[in-house]
Amino acid sequence: METLKLTDRGWFWPPADELSEAAERIRVRLGDWPCANRAWRICLAAPDAARPNDLIVVIGREVTSDDDAAWRAAGAAIVAAGTDGAALTMPDGRRFALEGTLAEDWLAAFAAFLDCGFEPHDALVLALAWRDGDEMRGDDAWPVDLSRFARVADLPPAPRQPFPACPLRLGLYPVVPSAQWVERVLALGVKTVQLRVKDATPAQLEDEIARAVAAGRRYEARVFVNDYWREAARAGAYGVHLGQEDLDTADLDAIAQAGMRLGLSTHGYYELLRALHYGPSYLAFGAVFPTGTKTLATAPQGLARLERYVRLLGARVPLVAIGGIDAARLPAVLATGVGSVALVSAITAAADPADAVARLQQTFSG
Known part of the structure; x- marks a missing residue:
């Protein structure tokens, strides 16, 4: 070879x-x-x-x-x-x-x-x-x-108050663009969802987050808010999801004191170690495959790297695979042992989102 x-x-x-x-x-x-x-x-x-x-x-x-x-x-x-x-x-x-x-x-x-x-x-x-x-x-x-x-080396101290824990296996994890979509997938039985709002005014953003958080309480589900940790804290969100670049600007002590869970994106081993220093509630790993939903700063990671991530951390912290995953690729992703998979267009761009969610849930349970 x-x-x-x-x-x-x-x-x-x-x-x-x-x-x-x-x-x-x-x-x-x-x-x-x-x-x-x-x-x-x-x-x-x-x-x-x-x-x-x-x-x-x-x-x-x-x-x-x-x-x-x-x-x-x-x-x-x-x-x-x-x-x-x-x-x-x-x-x-x-x-x-x-x-x-x-x-x-x-x-x-x-x-x-x-x-x-x-x-x-x-x-x-x-x-x-x-x-x-x-x-x-x-x-x-x-x-x-x-x-x-x-x-x-040279990292600031981790928050004095630990972030609350998440279930080790978060299951199907849709990432959706609006509170209406949050309500839609929770009504279909999803228990973990992320609200990723783009191009909203401050007032619209506050309303979207408040509505999504209320839906989470109504359905007894885990609603994470992407990026907007201040607004999420005011709304009493279950958790927030941040990227590596946000670690330089977000007030992690304030997030922990608000009682919110923290999910962090990682794209390799160095970022993994950096994220673990702060004691997050879960780690996301990606992009596993090429994706059109966002510009990638790093090359797609692939299943072999994901499987080694799981072997290193799977029993220590919840792991979420993300990026380019659809119904056809989901069985191979789950075969790595990862406990959660985030999907975007496989749900929001589906001709029949209810059928898509049902099939994806079946793959998880099967």
């Missing part, structure tokens, strides 16, 4: 046969993944001329400002490693800092996870979860022990 042949593909510069061989040994124990879509080069020493897709590794010393500026201007990223973790700085200045233990084989593991198609920040998370000899302990050596994963 071509994805397993790393020794002749120039992963390391200067060439490092021992590292390449270790990376290949690790790679064959990680499963069947598509080739990486970029030709990464892990530079073990400063290259004469940095280039795009270079990952320049600096161990045990500070990177000078001149080197940092020159390398990033050339399109290279910098991996600075020490005794207590590692940090990745991308050409655009984004920084991903992790505190944890580095195994002797962490660079080989980093190359192997890059070859599995993971972006550098997620490959680095997985590399820090690697332990020497893991590739000898089974056919699938994928890291699934959360206690071995690094901690995201």
